[in-house]
Amino acid sequence: MIRFERHTLENGLRVIAHRDEGTPMVTANMLYDVGARDEDPESTGLAHLFEHLMFEGTREVPMFDMPVMMAGGENNAFTNNDFTNYYITLPVNNLETALWLEADRMTGLDLSEERITTQKSVVIEEFRQRYLNQPYGDLLLLLRPLAYRVHPYRWPAIGMDISHIEKADTISARKFYRKFYTPSNAVLSVAGNVTPGEVFRLAEKWFGDKPKAPRRRRRLPAEPVQNERREITVRRRVPSAQLIMAWHTDGRNSRDFIVLDMLTDILAGCESARFPALLVREREIFTEADIYLSGEIDPGLVLFSGKLRNGTDIRKAEKAVEQELRRLSAYPVTDAELDKARNRYESLRLISHLSASNKAFNLALHELLGDAEGINREKERYLSVTASEMAETAARTFLPGNCSVIHYIPEAQ
Amino acid sequence: MKETITGRPPKINIPSAGDTSFPPCIRLSNGLPVYLIGNGPEGLLRIEFVFNAGQRMEKIHLASAATNAMLTEGTELHDAASINNLIDATGALFSHTADKDSAGLVTVTLTRKLDEVISLAEEVLFHPSFPEREFRMMKEKRMQAFLTGRQRTAVRAREEFYRALCGDTNPYGRVTCAEDYDSLTTSHLRDFHAALYIPGNMYITVAGRNPEQALPLLENRFAGEGKSQWSKPVISPMEFATASPGLIFCEVKDSVQSTVRMGWKGITRDHPDYLGLQVATMLLGGYFGSRLMRKIREEKGYTYGIHAVAGAFHGIGYIVIMTDVATGWREETLGEIRKEIARLQEEDVSNDELLVVRNHTMGEIARMFDGPFSVAEAIKGIVDYDAGHDYYEKFVETVNNITPGKIKELFNTYFRSDQAYEIIAGIT
Numbered sequence: 001m002i003r004f005e006r007h008t009l010e011n012g013l014r015v016i017a018h019r020d021e022g023t024p025m026v027t028a029n030m031l032y033d034v035g036a037r038d039e040d041p042e043s044t045g046l047a048h049l050f051e052h053l054m055f056e057g058t059r060e061v062p063m064f065d066m067p068v069m070m071a072g073g074e075n076n077a078f079t080n081n082d083f084t085n086y087y088i089t090l091p092v093n094n095l096e097t098a099l100w101l102e103a104d105r106m107t108g109l110d111l112s113e114e115r116i117t118t119q120k121s122v123v124i125e126e127f128r129q130r131y132l133n134q135p136y137g138d139l140l141l142l143l144r145p146l147a148y149r150v151h152p153y154r155w156p157a158i159g160m161d162i163s164h165i166e167k168a169d170t171i172s173a174r175k176f177y178r179k180f181y182t183p184s185n186a187v188l189s190v191a192g193n194v195t196p197g198e199v200f201r202l203a204e205k206w207f208g209d210k211p212k213a214p215r216r217r218r219r220l221p222a223e224p225v226q227n228e229r230r231e232i233t234v235r236r237r238v239p240s241a242q243l244i245m246a247w248h249t250d251g252r253n254s255r256d257f258i259v260l261d262m263l264t265d266i267l268a269g270c271e272s273a274r275f276p277a278l279l280v281r282e283r284e285i286f287t288e289a290d291i292y293l294s295g296e297i298d299p300g301l302v303l304f305s306g307k308l309r310n311g312t313d314i315r316k317a318e319k320a321v322e323q324e325l326r327r328l329s330a331y332p333v334t335d336a337e338l339d340k341a342r343n344r345y346e347s348l349r350l351i352s353h354l355s356a357s358n359k360a361f362n363l364a365l366h367e368l369l370g371d372a373e374g375i376n377r378e379k380e381r382y383l384s385v386t387a388s389e390m391a392e393t394a395a396r397t398f399l400p401g402n403c404s405v406i407h408y409i410p411e412a413q
Numbered sequence: 414m415k416e417t418i419t420g421r422p423p424k425i426n427i428p429s430a431g432d433t434s435f436p437p438c439i440r441l442s443n444g445l446p447v448y449l450i451g452n453g454p455e456g457l458l459r460i461e462f463v464f465n466a467g468q469r470m471e472k473i474h475l476a477s478a479a480t481n482a483m484l485t486e487g488t489e490l491h492d493a494a495s496i497n498n499l500i501d502a503t504g505a506l507f508s509h510t511a512d513k514d515s516a517g518l519v520t521v522t523l524t525r526k527l528d529e530v531i532s533l534a535e536e537v538l539f540h541p542s543f544p545e546r547e548f549r550m551m552k553e554k555r556m557q558a559f560l561t562g563r564q565r566t567a568v569r570a571r572e573e574f575y576r577a578l579c580g581d582t583n584p585y586g587r588v589t590c591a592e593d594y595d596s597l598t599t600s601h602l603r604d605f606h607a608a609l610y611i612p613g614n615m616y617i618t619v620a621g622r623n624p625e626q627a628l629p630l631l632e633n634r635f636a637g638e639g640k641s642q643w644s645k646p647v648i649s650p651m652e653f654a655t656a657s658p659g660l661i662f663c664e665v666k667d668s669v670q671s672t673v674r675m676g677w678k679g680i681t682r683d684h685p686d687y688l689g690l691q692v693a694t695m696l697l698g699g700y701f702g703s704r705l706m707r708k709i710r711e712e713k714g715y716t717y718g719i720h721a722v723a724g725a726f727h728g729i730g731y732i733v734i735m736t737d738v739a740t741g742w743r744e745e746t747l748g749e750i751r752k753e754i755a756r757l758q759e760e761d762v763s764n765d766e767l768l769v770v771r772n773h774t775m776g777e778i779a780r781m782f783d784g785p786f787s788v789a790e791a792i793k794g795i796v797d798y799d800a801g802h803d804y805y806e807k808f809v810e811t812v813n814n815i816t817p818g819k820i821k822e823l824f825n826t827y828f829r830s831d832q833a834y835e836i837i838a839g840i841t
Contacts, residue, residue: 022452022453022454022784023783023784024431024779024783025779025780025783055701060421060422061422063702065700065701065702066702066769067422067425069700069701069702069769069770069772069773069776070425070768070769070772070773071425071426071428071772071776072428072429072772072773072775072776072779073428073773073776074776074777074780075701089780090428090776091426091428091429091776091779093426094425094426094428096423097422097423097425100421100422100423117714118711118712118713118714119714120714121714121715122710122711122714122716122717123717125670125714125715125716125717125737125738125739126717128669128670128737128739129670129717129737130717132669132670133565133566133668133669133670133737134565135561135564135565136561237564237666237667238561238564239557239560239561239563239564240557240560270497270500270501271485271497271500271501272494272497272498272500272501273501277494277497280550281493281494281547281550284550287550287553287554287557288554307557309553310553310557336502339502340501340502340504342504343502343503343504343523343526344501344504345504346504346523347457347504347505347506347521347522347523348506350454350456350457350523351457351506351521353454354453354454354457354784354786355783355784
């Protein structure tokens with residue numbers, strides 16, 4: 001149970017405070033409800049580029065990192081398709097410095113031509129380093145446009161293409177800033193050895209005078225039901241083949257998400273799970289076989305990812321995965337498997353509650369999902385999943401027509 | 414920092430490193446040290462088993478990592494499927510660790526499963542059976558990862574650096590080739606295991622609430638009948654065939670970026686300059702506002718990131734700067750790094766900049782000691798290298814007292830351009 005208190009400022013900023021007496025540090029986590037899904041399809045990658053710009057200084061703080069370092073802190077951020085998350089972790093007696101900095105960059109950013117040009121270059125190198133200069137690095141760049149036709153999940157958070165990043169300019173950055181970086185579009189979550197009353201007082205002090213902007217309503221095109229199998233084959237300079245299969249499923253708040261999270265854990269969450277035990281060890285089709293949820297807020301994907309043992313035919317490998325998934329109705333999940341998954345869930349949950357910074361982020365995320373209290377209801381939701389529920393959800397999800405497939409094959413073959 | 418018209422910013426309190434005291438060490442009846450790190454939330458314990466069985470102890474290349482990987486692939490009592498099933502049933506996480514100077518197992522378990530987990534850990538650590546089929550599968554999997562690594566510029570540049578620093582025949586410097594996998598056999602692993610995975614060659618850390626509850630179980634499994642007497646590991650000296658400084662180019666076909674590494678032979682932890690060198694390296698490339706990050710990333714936009722580290726194995730130290738840049742910028746990047754170092758060799762750093770590094774480092778140390786699991790990781794480096802229980806106290810002292818003059822001296826002593834290895838991995 002994670003105790004916390006909530007308070008919403010006049011301008012719409014939602015503030016969450018969790019007291020953790022076991023740490024000398026405090027985390028101020030600032031979650032903005034803007035991600036790559038909010039981008040214009042013609043200029044993708046802007047949400048992530050903007051995250052970089054948030055570190056580029058303001059009139060009041062020309063170098064964002066300096067006060068953080070002076071206060072003994074560390075800070076970072078990440079952007080995904082759904083949201084942009086910033087955090088500062090520092091000694092608890094310097095909490096106010098973190099709130100000052102977050103408040104300052106919510107409205108005071110210096111969006112000069114020069115800074116944008118440099119950060120575009122940095123982001124382009126990030127694009128190359130993560131996606132192009134790594135064997136198998138472009139797999140997810142290929143998967144999104146295959147699995148999605150309409151919904152903005154069809155491009156990755158880094159951007160659809162380097163050319164999109166290249167053409168970003170000060171005008172688009174300023175527009176983006178005004179539209180999305182407002183109090184009502186953010187959640188501030190603070191965890192550490194500080195009372196909620198003190199957190200709310202400081203939040204009021206630093207954010208209270210920010211102008212109120214109307215809360216945005218997101219209207220995104222829903223992805224139509226996929227009824228035909230999609231497949232692409234690519235050849236790359238890699239040592240062995242990789243198979244990706246992806247099925248559409250429901251969003252983060254749905255029951256299906258919880259059920260499939262448990263099911264994928266039973267299929268591939270540990271060495272003795274079905275895929276490693278049967279597809280890797282017993283049948284030696286793959287050297288690695290994993291299945292997991294993409295984890296997005298809007299309806300996302302269940303992804304199978306397997307490295308093929310050299311000499312295995314990729315179509316046979318694909319059949320073996322399908323067969324294993326079909327088997328879930330004839331050989332449903334056993335009590336022993338369910339018990340294993342529950343113990344494992346309990347361990348992972350306790351691990352995720354070890355650090356205050358993790359708790360701060362998770363509270364903010366649950367608030368974004370609708371209610372921070374969700375963090376305390378999750379355990380019950382996971383532990384109540386039954387074998388028949390998993391079989392039923394699997395039968396509805398793992399349909400051949402609902403599947404997008406990538407055969408990623410070494411050039412020589 | 415800049416003053417502002419509104420009377421902001423809030424006052425910054427000088428960060429302190431906090432409590433960096435070394436945890437108590439309890440001896441099992443055979444002398445085996447167990448470090449107990451208390452506090453943390455209820456219900457979860459982290460137990461790490463560390464053996465002096467790292468890469469440096471290898472006579473046959475790959476033996477350390479392969480032996481470690483095979484621990485959970487079957488035991489005298491259980492085949493691979495059964496042992497994994499038993500481990501997974503507890504809900505515990507077993508992670509293998511195999512580094513240059515140590516190897517072992519980290520287990521994180523629900524406290525209520527502690528008994529089972531300690532007994533399973535004992536079984537896999539001391540009674541693995543090294544079955545041939547699982548051994549072949551492990552080799553195939555690692556061979557795939559190895560071949561993938563051949564195409565990664567960062568991996569290739571790292572290998573070339575350690576090869577230059579330590580030499581081709583030294584266990585730290587040896588570069589793996591495909592034949593190493595072919596010639597490795599289970600009997601190599603059995604020999605490595607029999608000599609090194611013994612209670613006499615290890616220590617244990619237990620982190621979490623009431624860690625002493627693990628002691629009777631550990632005594633029973635790790636010190637009882639048939640278990641060897643503990644003695645302090647003897648670190649015998651090693652031969653190093655350090656290459657002459659200079660440019661090393663490593664071709665990686667079709668890469669769209671190049672990895673640039675600039676490195677030097679450094680010093681070991683017992684050297685009086687070791688801690689000062691940590692501060693100098695932090696200033697150069699150890700944090701987001703460092704000299705190199707500001708210049709190469711924030712001003713030039715050549716890279717997503719650039720980092721500098723000073724570290725040491727047994728008997729040899731290293732200093733290294735690493736970054737991935739667009740191929741067209743690799744020469745400019747090397748040039749800019751040289752310029753930044755030359756500036757630090759000629760000009761004193763300002764007290765303001767030194768203060769930033771000082772405060773940041775204090776925060777870093779405080780974070781390293783924040784929570785029992787973090788402390789367990791922090792003390793591992795101290796125990797493995799016998800760095801002294803007051804290592805962090807001395808570090809704090811050095812950080813607080815180092816002068817701009819000393820930092821300049823360190824750059825002139827350890828970052829000499831005629832002593833540098835400049836490694837580029839990428840297309841020709």
